[in-house]
Amino acid sequence: xxxxxxxxxxxxxxxxxxxxxxxxxxxxxxxxxxxxxxxxxxxxxxxxxxxxxxxxxxxxxxxxxxxxxxxxxxxxxxxxxxxxxxxxxxxxxxxxxxxxxxxxxxxxxxxxxxxxxxxxxxxxxxxxxxxxxxxxxxxxxxxxxxxxxxxxxxxxxxxxxxxxxxxxxxxxxxxxxxxxxxxxxxxxxxxxxxxxxxxxxxxxxxxxxxxxxxxxxxx
Amino acid sequence: xxxxxxxxxxxxxxxxxxxxxxxxxxxxxxxxxxxxxxxxxxxxxxxxxxxxxxxxxxxxxxxxxxxxxxxxxxxxxxxxxxxxxxxxxxxxxxxxxxxxxxxxxxxxxxxxxxxxxxxxxxxxxxxxxxxxxxxxxxxxxxxxxxxxxxxxxxxxxxxxxxxxxxxxxxxxxxxxxxxxxxxxxxxxxxxxxxxxxxxxxxxxx
Numbered sequence: 001x002x003x004x005x006x007x008x009x010x011x012x013x014x015x016x017x018x019x020x021x022x023x024x025x026x027x028x029x030x031x032x033x034x035x036x037x038x039x040x041x042x043x044x045x046x047x048x049x050x051x052x053x054x055x056x057x058x059x060x061x062x063x064x065x066x067x068x069x070x071x072x073x074x075x076x077x078x079x080x081x082x083x084x085x086x087x088x089x090x091x092x093x094x095x096x097x098x099x100x101x102x103x104x105x106x107x108x109x110x111x112x113x114x115x116x117x118x119x120x121x122x123x124x125x126x127x128x129x130x131x132x133x134x135x136x137x138x139x140x141x142x143x144x145x146x147x148x149x150x151x152x153x154x155x156x157x158x159x160x161x162x163x164x165x166x167x168x169x170x171x172x173x174x175x176x177x178x179x180x181x182x183x184x185x186x187x188x189x190x191x192x193x194x195x196x197x198x199x200x201x202x203x204x205x206x207x208x209x210x211x212x213x214x215x216x217x218x219x
Numbered sequence: 220x221x222x223x224x225x226x227x228x229x230x231x232x233x234x235x236x237x238x239x240x241x242x243x244x245x246x247x248x249x250x251x252x253x254x255x256x257x258x259x260x261x262x263x264x265x266x267x268x269x270x271x272x273x274x275x276x277x278x279x280x281x282x283x284x285x286x287x288x289x290x291x292x293x294x295x296x297x298x299x300x301x302x303x304x305x306x307x308x309x310x311x312x313x314x315x316x317x318x319x320x321x322x323x324x325x326x327x328x329x330x331x332x333x334x335x336x337x338x339x340x341x342x343x344x345x346x347x348x349x350x351x352x353x354x355x356x357x358x359x360x361x362x363x364x365x366x367x368x369x370x371x372x373x374x375x376x377x378x379x380x381x382x383x384x385x386x387x388x389x390x391x392x393x394x395x396x397x398x399x400x401x402x403x404x405x406x407x408x409x410x411x412x413x414x415x416x417x418x419x420x421x422x423x424x
Contacts, residue, residue: 005330005331006329006330007329007330007349007352007353008329008330008352008353008356008357008380009353009356009357010349010353011353013348013349013350013353013354014350015350015365016345016348016350016351016354016362016365016366017345017350017365018343018345018365018366018412018417019343019344019345022343022344022345024266024267024271024340024341025263025267026344027235027238028238029235029237029238029241029242031259031263031267032241032242032245032259032263033241034259034262034263034266034341035258035259035260035262035263036241036244036245036248036254036259038259038262039248039253039254039255039258039259039262040248040253040254043253052330052331055331056330056331064349067344068332068344068347068348070237073237073240073241073244076244077244080244080248085248085251085253086244086247086248086251090247091243091244091247094239094242094243094246094247095243095246095247095250096246096247096250096251100251100253103253106252106253106254106255107254107255107258108255108258109255109257109258109260109261111258112258112261112262112265113261113265115308116262116265116270116307116308117306117307117308118306118307118308119306119307119308119309119310119311119337120308120311121311121312122311122312122384123311123312123384150330150382150383151382152329152330152380152382154329154356154357155380166312166383166385167312169312169383169384170384186383186384186385188385190377196356196357197357202358202359202360202376204372204373204374204375204376205359205375205376205378206375206376206377206378207356207377207378207380208377208378208379208380209380209382210380210381210382210383210384210385211382211383212383
């Protein structure tokens, strides 16, 4: 979706303002927000693509006014409600009022190290051979889906070069919506700065994205 | 910075509405038996004390002193990094990109906050915020200036937008004057920002 998350090339946000010796957390609630988000995800009711889509589906004004942990928590409330784990009454009262759906699993403290060390690999075996090869000229499609996609707007309808053929990976555009993993080949595609930004682009700039096969057509 | 959390006190409830909102959510989920609050403590402790940029610095230092390891890192970063014990969440599919005399690499996630947690830990706030995410792809030199890094006009800039599940680690160039240094001493020169591309490795003092 052409949502607030799709930031590449947007203007007006001001300087980056890196913080010297930045702590991992700026308030204790951020620690709990990280942990609650990971524990809730570990219930197995949604995948990473659905959670990303919940975040980018915040109203743009809300998204831009929120810190990243605030975005996480707001999206988490959406996911928990959608999957029947919390209700509006629960949230309004701040305690468990309504019954909850049954999770696939509950992450226990003793299992945390193993679960974090394992992660959630998204590569999948893929039956078809890759359509493109190293060095191929490709053009990204120009599309504007209302659902989740990982092709940023700045890189749509642009010509680039296949710089690497990666692996088969879960396709987020369907996986985010409960429509299956449908793995596709992923490619690293490099674009000249001028192809993306036109006149005035930094002549030394190359930008690459990682693109699922269906985002690309031969140039 | 590690802290143990006492679930019986409500020190930040009255201070900040968002803190109260997070506490309420944690309370609801705990009462329903959906989460184990002590699991949260372990997660937080892991990312405050165990997984951070020191991991990535060891990878880089090893690549500087061991050409075979550097080659492995280039070819199969996930395995090469995994051999040092750094695996797992948000490091499942690693790529290492090497700075050279004429090319500087910079990593961003314009669409969210993808970041190689297994080697760099949790991302800093600026990495997740709109100014960096919007400008890194269109004005990388301007962004680098804000980090105090001015590159020669002739240096090629390669920006990697992490739009899929690959996670990128920049291997900065080894500073001059470090011949014969141990991996451990070299690792002290490798900053988090150097491994994102918003900095260079530190010069030896």
